[in-house]
Amino acid sequence: MKHKLLFYIGLCLSLHIYSQTNCESGFAGEYPCNDYDLMSRVPVSILANNLGTPEGSDIWGWTDPTTNKEYAIAAMTNSTAFVDVSDPLNPVYLGRIDTENGNTSFWRDVKIYNNHVFIVADNVGAHGMQVFDLTRLRSVTTPQTFSPDAVYNVVSSCHNIVINEANGVAYLVDCKNTGRGVHFVDISDPVNPVTLGNYNSEGVTHDAQVVTYNGPDTDYTGKEILIGSNETKVVILDVTDKNNVVKISDVVYSQLAYTHQGWFTDDQRYFLLGDESDEQSFGINTRTIVFDFQDLDNPVESSTYSGPSTAIDHNGYVKGNEFFMASYRAGMRVLDLSNVGAATNSLSEIGYFDTHPANNGTGFNGAWSVYPYFSSGNIIINDIERGLFVVRKSGTLSTTEEEFKNQFSISPNPANINPTVKAKQNEQIRSVAVYNILGKKIFFKQNINQPEFVLPLENQSKGIYIVKINGFVSKKLILR
Template identity: 20%
Template sequence: MLILKRSLLQKVTLSTLCFSLIGTSVALACSDAQKGTIEAGPADFPDGYEKVEGSKNFQHLQEVAAVPLEERKDASVTTADVFAHKGYAYLGTHRGQMTNEGVRIFDMKDPANPEEVAVIANDLPGTWQEKVIVESVSTPDFRGDVAAVSVQKIQGYNGDDQVDHGGVVLYDVTQPEAPEKLGFWETPEELPTGTHEHWVTTHGNQVLLLATNYMAHRYHDDGVDVHDFSIVDISDPANPVELSNWDPTEVDDPYFDGSYQYTDGEGASRTVFLHSVITDQTGKYAYLSYWDLGTVILDISDPENPEYLGRTKFERDVQGAAHSAALAKGGNYLIEAREVFNPDPHDDEFERGWGYVRIYDIKDKTNPELVSTFRTLNSMVQIDPDEREPGTYTVHDPKVRGNTLYLSHYSDGIRMVDITDIENPEEVGSYVSEGANVWGVFVDRNYILASDMGQGLKVLQKRGNGQSNTGSYLAKP
């Protein structure tokens, strides 16, 4: 792989790759706001392990395992996000064949041979389970490991057994091989969606679930009494208690009235819905990825009364699409991943190209300041539709470990970016399997997990001379 550098408005690291498609499996992308199809094909490595290209810290990183997709109704089930906790991997599923595949749990004792030990949340017909987060909890009511799984109803499901509610279902996974259902925080029956993504954090002696209720504000006229964002006390996971229900009309844009779509002060058409949420390590600040409204920052030190502080904003030529976020440098910088599926926008004033990363200085949370961006070559230079390679090259999710930013990037696989100099991010490694379609990435212990929508669970591990798997290439959080 050839690594190039090019000067644009600022320093941007670019990389080239070859992408070929062998067969296809098609799934809807996670955003209903910008519909797109994602193509994926099987991996084919005739020379053995697939290596990761990049600097000396990543050059011995190889794909050591590829757990295939399950088949339901004679078709493969597409994967969604991936999470790891205490040596176990948790793999969510996308809409698949509308068969409620749930979350698969793998023992990662031997990273080259993940062993599936259990499945959770596969008893909720007519739903899909994109997001799973596992947290160790110690409260008067529960001590152990809790898995929180998003439950979103499938619109268009034609079965008569669809569950009435979306939301977040909670499991005791202290013993991952024998999980037990604890509780279910439910969104209103009138809401036809449910919870898309969520976060779990501790706040003093409370354990809090932060839920994004997909497009809830669109259904207020239908009697839905929940807003896009809810904070729920799950200190007793068997009895979740909603503490607050936040309304996005508090943001500082006089042109935004809470509608799903609006025209901003510069004449750009904007789409607004809450996609995902994270917090800082203290649990004091929440970062809400609010699509074209940017990343909204809330003070949640009083969980019953969230306070709006500020948000990121987009220039007239930027499509928006704040999809997900991560924090860096002790929480002083925000990594904003923008999932843009339309590289050729109808608005002539919008820039062309797939979604990319924007990095903000958020030491002053009332006024985030853009300091840099990171784009892959495929996300920006394939601007002629007649010459574009097949695939989807937008960024998806970011993860930060130390001074390395890990990005899941659909057809661009996984990108590893050095953010030591955060104003000049530089790509130092990449993993792109043939037919790549990477949804999620998670760094754990001495391996990296990737969830590929068309290929299943991938495991990347350092392999030096012989079969060493004790490398220290992964920076600590």
């Protein structure tokens, strides 16, 4: 019986969510870490469809303004997956949107505006931009394959999408049929996108950030400023008037190989840039270049951060005084920005969670991107081979949640008979829901209002289940 139980546990873990593992002595399970715990993981096999050989790519997050639930939007090479991560220990896969034309892509990128997600894909032919109303996720009870609410077909294949949420305009970059610069789209009515033209005077725009400027250069206060990572340079554009884009300046740097992606500090004074090929081309360690943008007409290189390994840096985002960088084989690295203006040692690493435990070498595996903006403190990472990770700074998981968890128990567990949920002290069991490994609700009962409740699971298959008590506390149950 013991061997059979281990088999079923292994089978379920290969298909389902890997649950909380604290970072202790430099590891969270198999994953190297420093000050970040693993909350859960959802593998590629659940997130993607079976077309081709699926991998993870971009990731973004959405917080429902009505329910405050948090959702991960995980871009895959053949689809876009939606996962409810409101309970970081027990994420629930809700479904996916498949690629628009039935072909797989090397990359897929997503961004959010007005409760809609906008999805582009690269090297995939006539994909266009898919638009999906995220409020549809509120009513999902079983995983679904969704259809988009709209598809914008003026573009075919685009590498990335940028949205300045303050103005309702999407900036699609490196679109193969519109000049490979920047393509402007009015998305103020999300399901009825309107073309606003193109800007192609500065070559290929690989990635960008667009802000309504409120930084130190008062000449541009209130203007829409685009910072483009344009393969061979960083370009600063005034894109306030889409029919009259004005180039402000550009800047290059030493050991330039492929200008990939960057992000402003919150005060819009400094810009942190990653070059995706310098580690390979020059044999250097992970490098983040800091530019001083105090004068947008005259940007200057301020300092350089060198990481502890030769891993390639990919996408990075600023939140307050921290820079969260997806660094391929080195996973997520967290840098302290408190001294960003210093001439030397301007950045320092203060934590990490390595989603690629094999090595930190120079290769295109591991963490593709990271989203650190959930108000809960949960951070989501999309890993090329291993899928969605939910991580969190060590020691910050709600003590209230932990206390509530301790008020309930399930026995026997593992169980080969119907187990009993029991409440301790003065608690009562008001409702119970049971989910299988795919997130499908297989049992639900409310208005119980008793200290004990027997789960009628005698007809269910062996495996791992999640039992949610009173709509808040989640417990893992093994049926054997």
